[in-house]
Amino acid sequence: MQIPDVKQKWPNPINTVTIGATKEEGGTRTCTVTVGGATTLPYLHFEGEIPNPPVIAMEVWDIAPSDWHEELGKNFSDVWDNPGRWAKKCVDEFGADLICLRLQGCDPEEENKGSEEAAQAVKEVLKAVGVPLIIWGCGNKEKDNEIFPACSQAAAGERCLLGTITEDNYKTLVALCQADKHKVIAESPVDINIAKQVNILATDAGLSEEDIVIYPTTGALGYGIEYVYSIMERGRIAGLGGDKMWAMPILGDIGKEVWKVKEAVATKEEIPEWGDHTQRGPLWEFITAVVYLQAGADILIMRHPKAVKETKKYINSLIG
Amino acid sequence: MIFVGERINGGFKDIQRAIKEKDKTIIQHWAKIQSEAGADYLDVNMGAASNKVEDFVWMIETVQEAVSTPISIDSNKPAFIKEALKVCKKPALINSTTADKEKLDEIVPLAVEHGASLVGVCMDKKGSPQDVNRRVELGATIFSEAVEKGLPEDRIFLDPVTMPLKFLQEQAGNVIEAIRQLTLLSSPPPHIILGLSNISSKTKEPSLINRIFLVMCIEAGLDAAICDVTDQELVNSAITAELILNKQIYSDAFIKAYRESRRK
Numbered sequence: 001m002q003i004p005d006v007k008q009k010w011p012n013p014i015n016t017v018t019i020g021a022t023k024e025e026g027g028t029r030t031c032t033v034t035v036g037g038a039t040t041l042p043y044l045h046f047e048g049e050i051p052n053p054p055v056i057a058m059e060v061w062d063i064a065p066s067d068w069h070e071e072l073g074k075n076f077s078d079v080w081d082n083p084g085r086w087a088k089k090c091v092d093e094f095g096a097d098l099i100c101l102r103l104q105g106c107d108p109e110e111e112n113k114g115s116e117e118a119a120q121a122v123k124e125v126l127k128a129v130g131v132p133l134i135i136w137g138c139g140n141k142e143k144d145n146e147i148f149p150a151c152s153q154a155a156a157g158e159r160c161l162l163g164t165i166t167e168d169n170y171k172t173l174v175a176l177c178q179a180d181k182h183k184v185i186a187e188s189p190v191d192i193n194i195a196k197q198v199n200i201l202a203t204d205a206g207l208s209e210e211d212i213v214i215y216p217t218t219g220a221l222g223y224g225i226e227y228v229y230s231i232m233e234r235g236r237i238a239g240l241g242g243d244k245m246w247a248m249p250i251l252g253d254i255g256k257e258v259w260k261v262k263e264a265v266a267t268k269e270e271i272p273e274w275g276d277h278t279q280r281g282p283l284w285e286f287i288t289a290v291v292y293l294q295a296g297a298d299i300l301i302m303r304h305p306k307a308v309k310e311t312k313k314y315i316n317s318l319i320g
Numbered sequence: 321m322i323f324v325g326e327r328i329n330g331g332f333k334d335i336q337r338a339i340k341e342k343d344k345t346i347i348q349h350w351a352k353i354q355s356e357a358g359a360d361y362l363d364v365n366m367g368a369a370s371n372k373v374e375d376f377v378w379m380i381e382t383v384q385e386a387v388s389t390p391i392s393i394d395s396n397k398p399a400f401i402k403e404a405l406k407v408c409k410k411p412a413l414i415n416s417t418t419a420d421k422e423k424l425d426e427i428v429p430l431a432v433e434h435g436a437s438l439v440g441v442c443m444d445k446k447g448s449p450q451d452v453n454r455r456v457e458l459g460a461t462i463f464s465e466a467v468e469k470g471l472p473e474d475r476i477f478l479d480p481v482t483m484p485l486k487f488l489q490e491q492a493g494n495v496i497e498a499i500r501q502l503t504l505l506s507s508p509p510p511h512i513i514l515g516l517s518n519i520s521s522k523t524k525e526p527s528l529i530n531r532i533f534l535v536m537c538i539e540a541g542l543d544a545a546i547c548d549v550t551d552q553e554l555v556n557s558a559i560t561a562e563l564i565l566n567k568q569i570y571s572d573a574f575i576k577a578y579r580e581s582r583r584k
Contacts, residue, residue: 009474196571203580204573238569244581246569 007047010240013039014247015210016052017183019098020132021159026181029158030130033098035213035298036249041236042296043318053319054293056308057134057301058096059255060086062113062121063105068303069265071281075305083121084128091129094305095312098161100134101125102256106147107138115150122154134185134301136163145172152176161185161299164215167198174205183211185251190217190224192231199245213299214248220257220264221288228252232295252292255303258285282306290314321558322361322544324392324413325354326517328383330367339369339379347379348386355387357549358582361413362387364404365394373403384409392546393436398426405434415439415546416479419458421465428469437475438466439513442498448481450491455480455498463505477511477544478502484521485529492519492533496540503541512537513544531557538562555579 016037021027033055040048064080065073075094079085083101090096101121105113122135135151137144149172152162163185165173170186177184186202188195195216203209216232219225232250239247258264264284267277274280285307289300293315302308327350330336338346354362362383366376380391384407392413393404401414416439417427424440431438440462442455449455459478466476480498483491495514503509519533520526531554534545538561548554559578562568571577 193570193572196569196577197573200571200573200577200580204576235569242581243569245571245577 008040010040010048012240012242012244012247013037013049014236014239014249015212017161017210017213017249019134019159019161019183021157021181025159027158028126028130029132031132032159033132038240038296040240042294045320050319052298053315054298054300055097056095056311056315057098057100057299058090058094058308059100059102059301059303060090060125061102061104062118063111065104069259069281071265071278072259072303082124084124087125088128091131094308096131096308098132098134098299099125099129100136100301102136103138103144103147103151105138106143107140108143109140110138112143113147115147118147119150119154122151126155126158132160133158134161134163134299136185136301141166141169145169148173148176152180152182155182156180159183161213163187165198165202167194167201170198170202171205174202174207177211178206183213185213185215186248187215187217190219190227190231192216192235195231195235196243196245199248203245209244209248212248213251214246215251215253218253218257218292220254220261221284221291222263223257223261225288225291229291229295232292232297236296249298250296251299251301252289252297253301254285254289254292255301255307258288259303282310286310286314293318321538321562322511322513323359323549323555323558324361324363324415324513324544324546325350325357325359325389325549326363326515326546327354327548327550328362328379329365329394330369331365336367336369339366339375342378344382344385347382351383351386351389354549355389357552358555358579359389359549360582361390361392363392363394363415363546373400376400377403377407380404380407392439396423396427398423398430401427401430405430405436408434408436412436413439413477416441417462419444419461424462424465424469428466428471431466431475432470437477437511438471439477439479440466441479442481442502448483449498450494452494452497452501455494456501459498459502460505463510473506473510474508477513478505479513479515482514482516482518482533484523485519485533486521486523496536499537499540499542509541511544512542513546514542516545516547527551527553530554534558535561539565 014036018034020029020032037051079089087099103118105111160182162182164187166187186198219228235246264281282304289311334346390410391408392415394415417423442458520529
């Protein structure tokens with residue numbers, strides 16, 4: 001008796017999104033990064049194609065962080081007063097595929113920097129490194145809408161990934177993406193329906209489906225990771241099955257979430273049973289990244305160099 | 321949900337006239353409207369307007385001049401199907417064969433050879449099926465013959481034969497149960513299709529009857545229908561039924577999202 005073939009045929013590949021533009025394409029990047037394109041569920045190579053490996057963006061701020069854990073700080077405190085030098089270290093020493101510049105300094109509750117300073121930080125990072133750039137706002141809606149026009153302009157033609165749009169705040173960034181030829185990160189609060197709705201709103205406003213990366217919000221290991229995993233899995237199945245509003249690559253903001261949790265940061269002195277935090281922190285970040293990769297994440301934003309190194313090894317083993 | 325637009329049918333007076341006078345405009349008008357409404361296939365049926373294969377080919381070529389929507393070749397004559405397949409620009413849907421061996425032997429290979437999908441109607445020369453068992457038995461025959469002859473399972477559509485509610489009211493329940501049982505034939509199940517408008521033949525409130533019957537059939541496992549795709553309430557009902565069955569992810573703009581995704 002012939003054993004039936006259990007391979008699944010998925011009708012709709014995930015979109016590919018290319019970030020960065022070289023000189024020939026109108027930018028100044030020395031390389032571009034392309035994500036997405038899977039024709040099957042994560043890493044089922046026997047069933048389909050995974051043409052583009054996931055990539056890692058290392059996180060850089062426009063100000064020196066005041067509250068990063070010492071375990072992170074020891075890698076960056078020599079450079080983090082300057083986003084350009086910080087970005088360069090991430091690329092040259094730690095192998096970042098992209099840089100994610102988070103404009104935390106513009107947060108009214110931080111240093112409340114203005115759009116000129118934000119644009120200046122963008123320019124400095126663009127000058128210092130050749131890898132593609134993610135520009136992430138400070139998280140305050142009104143402030144981000146204020147600073148993004150200048151940032152988008154400063155990076156016009158570089159095909160950056162701008163973050164983020166949400167269900168109730170998307171028009172500014174969508175317009176900037178269309179004008180300055182960038183891509184957008186579409187954020188939703190661990191809600192598969194809102195994730196779809198944000199993409200509908202963005203494409204209705206004129207953005208192409210191929211210009212969107214989905215960010216379903218990230219939960220660290222132990223802090224809701226399974227909710228996000230199940231949304232990513234269900235959404236990816238829908239995308240492959242033909243739902244165009246879920247057929248986008250997915251991003252995970254790993255470092256920011258992990259380095260908040262006590263399992264990553266509590267020292268051995270505080271909780272002796274948990275062992276050496278200099279291992280534990282990077283390990284927590286690495287394992288969180290592994291889980292998101294299994295769910296289909298295409299872009300990971302990470303902080304600790306050790307976690308980045310291990311995750312890169314893991315990605316190579318998945319791609320085979 | 322796979323929608324097959326039913327309107328280009330020689331049973332309608334305007335189409336009948338268009339065929340006789342070789343007037344392209346009315347056929348192309350219905351081709352465009354149904355395509356814009358989201359039809360996956362356009363059914364082309366000459367009806368009694370002509371018995372010449374050239375006229376059938378002319379209808380298909382006329383449609384393809386106006387739109388790129390794939391064609392549902394509505395004929396059970398192998399000679400007509402053959403000629404039609406030659407001119408279809410995209411993989412067609414052959415509508416249909418019965419469960420009779422002679423028909424299957426002639427028509428299934430055409431589907432295999434031309435990369436077409438095939439509707440198998442659950443009836444044979446003994447007559448229309450009167451109950452659930454006969455429908456399922458004939459459907460299983462068609463399915464296994466087609467698979468054996470090399471037709472991939474995802475190109476097989478089974479039609480358990482809709483009958484008019486007004487004259488054969490008890491058959492509606494038989495159709496629904498037959499759909500449910502036909503989905504058990506394989507995993508994933510074969511496509512199940514109906515000529516929907518038959519249910520409301522000569523009734524009052526035909527649109528209401530069509531859409532309620534459609535929803536009940538979708539719940540039982542129907543995933544394709546030859547119907548009035550321009551009836552927005554009908555299409556919206558199908559979209560909503562699929563949502564309720566968790567076949568599509570909900571979003572606040574779910575109707576719009578579904579329609580938009582078919583437009584591209």
